[in-house]
Amino acid sequence: MTKKVEVTTIDMVGEARELTPEAVRQYFLASLRVVPFLQRRVINPIEEALKVLPGFTDEKRPDPSPNEYRHKMGDVTFTVTTKATTKTPSxxxxxxxxxxxxxxxxxxxxxxxxxxxxxxxxxxxxxxxxxxxxxxxxxxxxxIKEGISQSLGYVAPPRLEENLNTLVVPLRNYRKLPPGSGAMYVQASLFAERAKELAIVPFERALKEESGYSKLNIPAETEESYIQVGPHLFCVQSIPSNNPDxxxxxxxxxxxxxxxxxxxxxxxxxxxxxxxxxxxxxxxxxxxxxxxxxxxxxxxxxxxxxxxxxxxxxxxxxxxxxxxxx
Structure with missing residues (x-):
C-alpha cells in the first residue's frame, strides 16, 4: 500500500566503528539514506538559492570585493560572501x-x-x-579564468544547534526558500555532519585499515582487498599514484x-x-x-x-x- 506524504522522519544513526553486521547497517543508513537525502533535498537546494540572491556570476563580479550579502529567514541570518577571483590555471x-x-x-x-x-x-x-x-x-x-568564489555562513539561536536524535523534514521545494528553510538548513546540516562522523568516516577507516595499506604503506601496484562482514562483501582497492606538484x-x-x-x-x-x-x-x-x-x-x-x-x-x-x- 502506498500513500502520498508531506513530511518524513529521519532517525540518527548509531556508531559504526567496528566491522560488524550492525555497523554495516548503520553505515548504509548513513551513506545511502540520511546524508544523501539531506544533502540533495535540503542542504544543496537552499545553498544554491541563497548564493543566487546577491546577483553575482563569473561574468558579473563584485566591485569592491568581497561583498557580504545578508538574508534573514526566521531566526537564522545567513551571510553570502562573494569574492572576485582569478581562478588558478591548471x-x-x-x-x-x-x-x-x-x-x-x-x-x-x-x-x-x-x-x-x-x-x-x-x-x-x-x-x-x-x-x-x-x-x-x-x-x-x-x-587563467576570472570568476567568483562564494561561501555561506549563518548565525542561529543555540536551540537550533542542539544534537537531535530525530529530524522531521517537511517535503518541500527548498529551492524556493519556503518558510522554515533557515531552521531546516541549520538542523539538516548538523544532522548530516553528525551522521558522517558516527558511521561513515569510522566505518570506511576501519575497512581501509583492514586492507593493510595506507599512505604510510603504499603498494607497488593496485591491490584489491576483499573483506566480508556478515552477508556483505566489501572490496577496498588500493591504487598507488605519482602526483607531481x-x-x-x-x-x-x-x-x-x-x-x-x-x-x-x-x-x-x-x-x-x-x-x-x-x-x-x-x-x-x-x-x-x-x-x-x-x-x-x-x-x-x-x-x-x-x-x-x-x-x-x-x-x-x-x-x-x-x-x-x-
Missing part, C-alpha cells in the same frame, strides 16, 4: 605546454630549420631566455622576485634573467649574447626532469566497493 597544462614547446624547438633545430630564438653557442643548442619566459606567461594568461615546478623555474617578507625564493630562470651568479643556475650554462640571456636547451629540459622527480609525491587512493550477497 599548472599541469602549463607544464605540458612548456615541455612540448621545448621539444618542438629542439626538433626543429635538429632538422636543420631556422628557429629565431634558438642558436648554437659553444657547440650547444641555446634558447633565448626571454622567449621562454614570454611563452610561459602567454600560455598561463590563456588558461606542477605549480611548484613552474614556480621553481619562473617565480618572480618575492616581496621582502616572503620566505620564497625567486625562480631559477628569474635569477638568470637578472644576471645573478648563483649555484642553482649552473645547469642552464647561461650565456649572454647581444644583451640577451640564453640558456642551454638540453640543460633546461634536464632541470625540468629533475624538478619533476623532486616534487612528485607517492600517494594512494582507496575506493570502496560493496557486493551485498555472497
Amino acid at each position: 599548472y599541469q597544462e602549463v607544464y605540458d605546454d612548456l615541455n612540448n614547446y621545448l621539444a618542438f624547438l629542439r626538433m626543429e633545430k635538429e632538422d636543420g630549420k631556422q628557429v629565431p630564438c634558438v642558436r648554437t653557442i659553444e657547440d650547444r643548442l641555446y634558447v633565448q631566455l626571454n622567449d621562454v619566459l614570454v611563452h610561459i606567461d602567454a600560455f598561463t594568461d590563456k588558461v 606542477y605549480k611548484g615546478i613552474i614556480d621553481a623555474l619562473v617565480l618572480p622576485v618575492p616581496e621582502k617578507r616572503s620566505k620564497k625564493q625567486p625562480g631559477e630562470l628569474t635569477l638568470v634573467h637578472m644576471g645573478v651568479d648563483d649555484q642553482r643556475v649552473e645547469i642552464y650554462i647561461p650565456r649572454q649574447r647581444e644583451e640577451e640571456w640564453y640558456v642551454s636547451l638540453l640543460g633546461l629540459q634536464q632541470r625540468i626532469e629533475q624538478l619533476t622527480t623532486l616534487m612528485t609525491k607517492r600517494e594512494i587512493r582507496q575506493p570502496i566497493y560493496h557486493y551485498p550477497v555472497v
